[in-house]
Amino acid sequence: MFSPLETLKAVYLTRRPFMLNHKINIACDCRCKYCNSWQIKEDPTKLLTLDEIR
Incomplete structure (x- = not known):
């Protein structure tokens, strides 16, 4: 059996x-709209702005 902490870690890791498909800037925490959809329809080399991350 897994401990509750191990289960939470597994869920956290599998959801990130x-x-x-884009370059990450310093402020990116992988909760932006591009990371959530796992793809970018515009330029995949685009650096994200703070507004796009929040």
């Missing part, structure tokens, strides 16, 4: 994208 490991392969991103």
Whole structure:
């Protein structure tokens, strides 16, 4: 059996994208709209602005 802490860690890790289709800037915490959809329809090399991250 897994401990509750191990279960929470597994859920957290599996819900975060490991392969991103854009360059991450310093303020990116992987909760932006691009990370959540795992793809970017515009320029994949675009650096995200603070407004796009929040």
